[in-house]
Amino acid sequence: MAIRKAMGKNMRNIQRGYTPDERARGVYGENVRLGIERSRLLTESYQATEGRPMVIRRARALEHILLNMTVFIEDGQLLAGNYAESPDHLVHFIEQNWRSVQRVIQPGAPGETLTDEAGRQEFDRLCEYWDGRSLREILTRSMTQEKARYFKYGGTILWSLLSEGFVPNYEKLFKIGLEGVIRQAEERLAEVEDLVPYDYFEQKDFLEAAIITLRAAIAFAGRFAARAREMAAVEPDPENRKRLEAIAEACDRVPAHPPRTLREAMQFFWLIHVITHQIEFIAIGIGARLDVLFNSYFLADREAGRTTEEEALALLEDLYINFEGCSQMYSPMISGVYGGGHLLQSLVIGGVDADGRDVTNEMSYLVLEAAKSVRTLQGSICLRYHDGTPRELMLKAIEVIRTGIGYPALFNDKSMIPRLLEWGCTLEQARDYVIFGCVYLHLPGLNAMHQGGGYLVLPKCLVWALRQGVDPKTGEQYGARTPDPAGFACIEDVMAAYLEQVRFFAKKRAQLDNLGKAIYRRWAPRPFSSALLDGCIERGRDGRDWSPPAVFDHAVIVGPTNVVDSMAAIRKHVFEDGRVTMPELITALEANWEGREDLRRLMKNGTPKYGNDEDGVDALAEEVHRRTEEAVETSLNPFGIPYKGDGSGVSATYGLAGDCEATPDGRRNGEPFADGTISPMPGADLKGPTAVLASAARVGTPYNQLLNQKFQPQMLDGDFRDLFYGYLKTWGDLEVNHIQFNVVDRETLIEAQAHPEDHTDLIVRVAGYSAYFVDLSKGLQDNIIERTEQDFG
Structure with a gap:
């Protein structure tokens, strides 16, 4: 099965990192447009729900977006789910901070090409409603003079209302589906009505809001099912028609009900991710343990003859391409720190289960092979290492690192798990840790x-x-x-x-x-995402x-x-x-x-x-x-x-x-x-x-901790490969918690800096994320060039 070629809004087309002395250079890709649809629908809902509890307003706003936003399925796409009006549009969260976007899209500003005059006028009209209501404005009004002094960047603290990160309890969701979560919320709501606790209104409002959003998410999936059937009805190519019918069947089933197949599990996962991280509110990271989540579905499908390894690989490749299309519009300063519009989306494989046994399985290898095949920036792999990690998995990881994409990054269970125990986790929790962002530790469902x-x-x-x-x-x-x-x-x-x-x-x-x-x-509760985390339904309270x-x-x-x-x-x-x-x-x-x-x-x-x-x-x-x-x-x-x-x-x-x-x-x-x-x-x-x-x-x-190392490419080839494997074993034995690699020689980097047009696909590892070298600022390029190039000489 061919890899989907239409990668839509890939990272090069989104937003480039820059520093204040480089504002003259192009910041946004020439094909990128500002997505206004979410802002329009959100504002419509807020205007219609004035005076209601904020958690209900947020729920109705998400519902209004999911039921009315544009849905589309790209050519060759296997897993449906978009977050903006087209593959070229960049999502923006107007309720957080509208001023920076309004400034950047004006004629002569770095983002003037993001929209046309009609778009600017519409965005201006939306901003009239949000003037004085945005979270950024509420923040500045709420600050004492002392806090405002340190909020203004002075070289020591850089803080703003940035992205959040969390990992839904996908294993639980796969067992009961969103309909199961709705039943739990309805049961808890009945208990609240019966008990009438002191925080009755807070619990009632949250649980009703959660139910509204969960039903809206199911309807959102149904819209993709309907769209796929519409497209299939007029599709002359039998293979494409079959692909669209498969999307329709999957979106009819999930995320309402537990997935039965690998395709359904991956479709479930993607729809939840795109709602929680791109539509409901701003968020970064992923953190899911893909091999743990998906392998049982793959094995069952293969045994029943429903899928092959090649078809499973195609689904993973499609998932990576979907990740690559995700971004958001940052302020110029944050863009410089993040190296562009990166969402720092990372995935986890390997490690141990709750009993301390190695989890490596067929899906572990397929995830690595898919990464090697599509070479995307996002969907960066974090490989959890321990003494029982198979040599074969490590050699496969070395094969992927050798491509130069900058991952998988390695995380050491021998230091990570004890650290989590010191922080108050149970042993079972610690053994299930995930990574999202660069090196940030987290627990699924937490x-x-x-x-x-x-x-x-x-x-x-x-x-x-x-x-x-x-x-x-x-x-x-x-x-x-x-x-x-x-x-x-x-x-x-x-x-x-x-x-x-x-x-x-x-x-x-x-x-x-x-x-x-x-x-x-107070102003940005998250009823949908909260419903997917452990403890919120039981408490009847938003995660915040x-x-x-x-x-x-x-x-x-x-x-x-x-x-x-x-x-x-x-x-x-x-x-x-x-x-x-x-x-x-x-x-x-x-x-x-x-x-x-x-x-x-x-x-x-x-x-x-x-x-x-x-x-x-x-x-x-x-x-x-x-x-x-x-x-x-x-x-x-x-x-x-x-x-x-x-x-x-x-x-x-x-x-x-x-x-x-x-x-x-x-x-x-x-x-x-x-x-x-x-x-x-x-x-x-x-x-x-x-x-x-x-x-x-x-x-x-x-x-x-974060440890970058840079190696000459030949150090991972031939006889040197075993030396590199031994080096990684030493890293593991010394209990260093993290390591990641740039595998590119200095001469190539210097040549790419001088002639970027000849090296548009050159990928480097910056920190906890990968980026196209030619899209980095010159100063950051210089920094990567100057990193010590290691060998085993």
């Missing part, structure tokens, strides 16, 4: 409607520690008031001041995040109203390696060797090393660096990471649960470094940070890839 977010730039915290928290531009106290660095007598004094700044800014970030959660809770004890609200950590190398340089050259005093060093930093190139070279090249299996600096790295995490965990979410650090920094190590002054590791003002939380600085890892693993192992897993 209510994470209020998960945290936002970036905390650690090198900037160190800069504040060396300035006593005073902004040199204004003379005002911006950070914590820490001691005068001229009086520092040892590295512990520097560490203490740095950690005080981390605690200070972690709390500021948490205050913003908690305010955002409160706004989402409560929290399970094992929840992982997070602050994204940026730049810890630069803090480690800076601490090492200060310790050696200030306190051990006395080559420079703290005042002299601070003066050089404030001058961006101008006139002190000798000192910059000493701090950069005359100090042992993290990533070389050096006991002294690696021990310091362990201390910095551990104590940083302890500092972050002093900030609490609204339920009193500590925020956790997280390494899902996407391309923030480049995008946010532009606002960080020179640091004591020899880095100049604005130069990128190390590209992952446990990645060495480019060019600093001089002793080979195994030494990097040894250093990373010494750091451990105080939070979700």
Whole structure:
């Protein structure tokens, strides 16, 4: 069966990452259009439901969208389900923030080609309703002057009302279907009517809202069934007619009822995903364990003669192409951090089951083969590794990594599961963990409607520690008031001041995040998605109203390696060797090393660096990471649960470094940070890839770490393949929690930068996601080129 060629809105056609100094370049693909249909339907519903409880208004709005939006089936498509009016339209959530879109589509603005004059006029009319009502405006009105000060980006905290992420309990849904969930909601509603609890109205409103949206989702599937039959009735080609009839049959059945076949299971999965992540409200990630979810259906189909391996592969390929068409319209700054319009959609294979047994199956290999075949950016695979992972699966993973698409990324059960147990999960829960986004840990079915977010730039915290928290531009106290660095007598004094700044800014970030959660809770409940998570129906409450004890609200950590190398340089050259005093060093930093190139070279090249299996600096790295995490965990979410650090920094190590002054590791003002939380600085890892693993192992897993490595392509071929497999075994034995690879040589990257028109399909791994190299900003391209190219020499 041929792969669907019409990939519609692929990632290159969506939205490119850029930084403020690159605004003149094209940001949006020339074929992309702003999707106004969702905004129009949402606004119509809101206008008709004024005065109703917000959860009911949100439910009626989703219902109105699902019953009236354009539905279409693309040529060759096997799994139906769209989220915008055409494959070329980009979804926007007008209720969140309309102003940035209104600005960007004006004539002369970067997105002027996203719509025509009629579209601009319609969008302007819709914005008249949302003026003063959007979540962003509610946020700014709700802020104290102090919160507003830190909401405005100052180089240390980047926070906004961003995407959420959660993983529905697909295994439960596959057993009972949405009709089963409706029955559960109706039963709970009857209990509420009988008991009349103190929160009667809140429970009643939520349960009625959930039922409205669940029925609307079933009707949405029915619209695709009807559309497929209409198309089949006039389709002359027998194969195409058969394809459309199969879509109709599947959408008649699911998601209302439990799936019976692989096609039905995958159609069920896709419709739920597109509603929860692209239509109801803004969301990122996927996180589903595809081999666990789908293999039993594949085996039953094959045994009954309903499908072949080739047909199952075609369905997976089609699923990947659907993922590739998903995106949303970010603000220019967030686009720069995310590297474009990426939704960070990741899938999980491998690992263990609730009893600790390996789950590898036929579907594990098919998922990898489909990824190798279609080479999409989204649908990035996360492979869970443990001691019982078959060699054959790892070799298949190496085969896919060798293509250069940047995945699968590997996650280590030997460090991940113990970490989840420390965070309060049961062993059964921990063994079922998934990854979504870059490296973010999650549990299927876990209510994470209020998960945290936002970036905390650690090198900037160190800069504040060396300035006593005073902004040199204004003379005002911006950070914590820490001691005068001229009086520092040892590295512990520097560490203490740095950690005080981390605690200070972690709390500021948490205050913003908690305010955002409160706004989402009151003005953006999610009755449909909540109904698919464990505990919401039973409580009769939206997922935003409560929290399970094992929840992982997070602050994204940026730049810890630069803090480690800076601490090492200060310790050696200030306190051990006395080559420079703290005042002299601070003066050089404030001058961006101008006139002190000798000192910059000493701090950069005359100090042992993290990533070389050096006991002294690696021990310091362990201390910095551990104590940083302890500092972050002093900030609490609204339920009193500590925020956790997280390494899902996407391309923030480049995008946010532009606002960080020179640091004591020899880095100049604005130069990128190390590209992952446990990645060495480019060019600093001089002793080979195994030494990097040894250093990373010494750091451990105080939070979700991210390790990028770059290999020459030939290191995964021929006899080197076994060496690479042995390298991955070493990674597993050392219990490093994560690793991912760029497999492309430096010369190819340089050639692609010079002649992008000849390398439009070149894919690289940026952070926890892959991207087309030629669509990245030049600065981010340079950053990837400069990463150390490893080999086994």
